[in-house]
Amino acid sequence: MISQSLFAACAVLPGWDKHLRLDAWQNWQTMPLPTIRDEAWKYTNLARLEKTIFIKPATTPSSLTLNDIPLTIPEDRFCFINGSFNPALSAPLNAESYLLSQRAWPSIPKKQQTPVSYFERLNAAMLSDGLYLDIKKNSNNPIYLVLLQDKTAEFSTHHLRHRIKVHAGIKSEIVIVDWGLADTTSLTTYVIDIELSEGAELNCIHLKKAGTQGYHIRQTHAHLAKNSHLNHFNFDFGAKLSRNEISAWLQGEHAACQLNGLALARAQDHIDNQTKIGHLAPKTNSLEQYRGIIDDKACHIFHGHVLIDAHAPDSIANQQNKNILLTSTGQAYAEPQLEIYNQNVQCIHGATVGDIDAEALFYLRSRGLSDEIARQLLIFGFARSILETIHDKSLQSELALWIKTHLALDSELILDLYREDDHEDIN
Amino acid sequence: MLTIKNLQASIEDKAILKGIHLSIKPGEVHAIMGPNGSGKSTLANVLAGREEYQITAGTMHYQGIDLSTLTADERAHLGLFLSFQYPVEIPGVSNLYLLKSALNAKRKHMGLEEIDAIDFLSIVREKMKLLHMDDSYLYRDVNSGFSGGEKKRNEILQLLLLEPSLCILDETDSGLDIDALRIVAEGINLMRNEKRSILLITHYQRLLDYIKPDVVHILSEGKIVAEGDYTLATQLEAEGYEPFLQKKTGG
Ligand SMILES: Nc1ncnc2c1ncn2[C@@H]1O[C@H](COP(=O)(O)OP(=O)(O)O)[C@@H](O)[C@H]1O
Numbered sequence: 001m002i003s004q005s006l007f008a009a010c011a012v013l014p015g016w017d018k019h020l021r022l023d024a025w026q027n028w029q030t031m032p033l034p035t036i037r038d039e040a041w042k043y044t045n046l047a048r049l050e051k052t053i054f055i056k057p058a059t060t061p062s063s064l065t066l067n068d069i070p071l072t073i074p075e076d077r078f079c080f081i082n083g084s085f086n087p088a089l090s091a092p093l094n095a096e097s098y099l100l101s102q103r104a105w106p107s108i109p110k111k112q113q114t115p116v117s118y119f120e121r122l123n124a125a126m127l128s129d130g131l132y133l134d135i136k137k138n139s140n141n142p143i144y145l146v147l148l149q150d151k152t153a154e155f156s157t158h159h160l161r162h163r164i165k166v167h168a169g170i171k172s173e174i175v176i177v178d179w180g181l182a183d184t185t186s187l188t189t190y191v192i193d194i195e196l197s198e199g200a201e202l203n204c205i206h207l208k209k210a211g212t213q214g215y216h217i218r219q220t221h222a223h224l225a226k227n228s229h230l231n232h233f234n235f236d237f238g239a240k241l242s243r244n245e246i247s248a249w250l251q252g253e254h255a256a257c258q259l260n261g262l263a264l265a266r267a268q269d270h271i272d273n274q275t276k277i278g279h280l281a282p283k284t285n286s287l288e289q290y291r292g293i294i295d296d297k298a299c300h301i302f303h304g305h306v307l308i309d310a311h312a313p314d315s316i317a318n319q320q321n322k323n324i325l326l327t328s329t330g331q332a333y334a335e336p337q338l339e340i341y342n343q344n345v346q347c348i349h350g351a352t353v354g355d356i357d358a359e360a361l362f363y364l365r366s367r368g369l370s371d372e373i374a375r376q377l378l379i380f381g382f383a384r385s386i387l388e389t390i391h392d393k394s395l396q397s398e399l400a401l402w403i404k405t406h407l408a409l410d411s412e413l414i415l416d417l418y419r420e421d422d423h424e425d426i427n
Numbered sequence: 428m429l430t431i432k433n434l435q436a437s438i439e440d441k442a443i444l445k446g447i448h449l450s451i452k453p454g455e456v457h458a459i460m461g462p463n464g465s466g467k468s469t470l471a472n473v474l475a476g477r478e479e480y481q482i483t484a485g486t487m488h489y490q491g492i493d494l495s496t497l498t499a500d501e502r503a504h505l506g507l508f509l510s511f512q513y514p515v516e517i518p519g520v521s522n523l524y525l526l527k528s529a530l531n532a533k534r535k536h537m538g539l540e541e542i543d544a545i546d547f548l549s550i551v552r553e554k555m556k557l558l559h560m561d562d563s564y565l566y567r568d569v570n571s572g573f574s575g576g577e578k579k580r581n582e583i584l585q586l587l588l589l590e591p592s593l594c595i596l597d598e599t600d601s602g603l604d605i606d607a608l609r610i611v612a613e614g615i616n617l618m619r620n621e622k623r624s625i626l627l628i629t630h631y632q633r634l635l636d637y638i639k640p641d642v643v644h645i646l647s648e649g650k651i652v653a654e655g656d657y658t659l660a661t662q663l664e665a666e667g668y669e670p671f672l673q674k675k676t677g678g
Pocket residue numbers: 438439443461462463464465466467468469470479
């Protein structure tokens with residue numbers, strides 16, 4: 001997968017701990033690649049990845065512009081191209097920010113220093129760049145962190161690490177966009193640490209489209225203090241292998257998180273969502289809604305682990321996972337895992353895998369809608385229920401267009417759907 | 428309007444309708460009553476074009492057209508409407524969108540242009556007023572989180588808007604409290620005219636107090652076992668289904 005010489009060719013970031021880097025590399029080399037015999041990887045086979053030889057580290061920024069991505073990226077943004085920070089495309093931030101490649105991060109808490117998992121070690125060893133966001137002020141506008149890959153990224157590997165700290169009582173929104181502009185064979189690892197101080201609130205929206213040949217592995221760790229609130233949205237438009245791990249630790253009383261996800265898998269896409277929510281304090285609350293639409297020979301995995309600690313009485317956890325299989329060749333695996341050590345809690349979960357709802361299809365057709373239109377409406381409606389949980393209306397309608405294009409839905413239909421609902425604002 | 432002869436239908440090889448004969452003329456209101464599981468909803472679904480049911484014998488003609496040759500949406504375009512016993516929730520699709528698409532689908536079939544958005548809103552609001560529904564219904568997802576009564580009202584709203592020639596109402600009265608029942612029944616009565624036919628499927632007589640049928644049929648185990656005028660429903664209410672079911676087994 002990655003040779004010693006590629007590691008040696010990797011620039012050493014001035015802000016990154018040299019010893020940590022070397023240790024991580026050595027530990028990574030001695031660690032066996034997870035296999036389908038490992039519980040956490042039983043539906044995701046890494047054998048193909050292992051055989052792929054990557055030859056390039058993060059490359060120098062190309063001549064891409066923001067017009068190359070079909071998404072409006074507003075001000076307040078940090079852009080990385082093929083793994084490297086691109087100052088030309090970036091615009092000033094409201095929040096205090098530090099780049100790993102430019103200056104030292106504020107020190108990382110000890111227990112977060114040592115990478116444990118296979119891909120975290122690789123990430124720590126090969127780090128391309130990373131951003132530390134120290135959010136001390138409320139902001140009405142979201143901060144965008146954008147990673148673009150173009151065709152020059154063929155056989156390259158990129159490794160990013162972001163750390164986001166939201167200070168006490170502060171509200172913020174971050175949109176992370178990973179966009180593969182070409183179907184290049186590349187490997188991206190992403191480690192994101194989120195720390196919410198007391199009473200902080202963060203909306204974090206992650207959009208990913210990695211290209212049909214991309215391997216994209218992301219680990220998000222969130223720690224929530226008392227009364228803090230995380231809304232995390234994970235929109236995945238597919239990759240050869242896309243793995244999204246998120247863990248949210250509700251460490252203080254009344255901490256709450258919402259983890260929502262939408263996986264749109266088609267062709268040979270493989271999307272593997274692994275979530276873990278730890279209720280560690282009393283009266284903590286979690287809501288999780290993950291959906292998958294699976295076409296062609298694609299695959300979606302959802303593994304949802306909810307842990308309620310003995311010290312977390314009066315907590316509420318609700319996990320829902322629904323999948324629509326559009327073909328008989330697609331696959332979906334829905335696995336809830338509940339681990340509850342306190343009797344005074346409420347825990348609800350549900351998981352479904354199925355075809356388009358035949359009752360709903362008949363209902364629409366009995367109202368005069370054609371089979372084709374009725375199906376499209378049901379598919380889009382299924383996705384839209386997740387889409388609507390993000391409150392940013394303009395992002396919502398942009399995402400609706402992505403979804404439309406991705407699922408080859410009728411443009412008029414989707415536009416109409418939105419046009420109708422706009423009346424609400426007029427009235 | 429509707430002529431059904433010896434209709435037999437099954438699902439998963441289980442025979443449910445076992446030879447139904449029924450004829451409804453323009454302007455008539457017919458009621459079908461029968462115990463749970465007798466096949467009332469199956470009949471309604473077969474008429475509306477639900478493909479899960481196999482028609483094993485018999486014919487059904489609507490305005491002279493063999494219904495079995497038409498898909499559910501084609502039947503809707505020709506003016507057949509089924510108000511569902513259990514209206515389906517469709518998250519992510521607004522009621523307004525469904526109402527407008529349904530109306531436009533029908534208009535398209537009639538060779539008319541799509542309805543103007545403003546005209547549409549004023550028409551739909553007028554119908555909603557009749558049913559005592561507020562504007563928020565338009566922007567909610569179709570039937571999503573609606574109470575049983577709200578769903579039934581929503582069905583009747585679609586009925587008023589689409590102005591079908593054959594209205595099949597499957598237990599529209601169940602789930603409605605007495606005030607809602609009166610409002611919904613008034614809505615249905617507004618639709619009564621000499622050209623339009625109505626097939627009321629119900630369990631109880633109470634809806635028939637508001638909408639008086641011309642003919643009452645009693646369905647039992649997939650067959651019509653008794654027919655008569657309105658007084659049959661009154662008799663049924665007084666004596667229960669038992670005498671009718673016995674009559675069937677007796678001969
Ligand atoms: N989709 C179905 N699959 C299997 N059995 C069905 C289905 N629909 C109806 N049935 C059976 O057909 C019979 C008649 O049902 P239905 O038409 O709903 O009766 P009613 O509306 O008079 O209560 C019942 O025994 C019911 O269980």
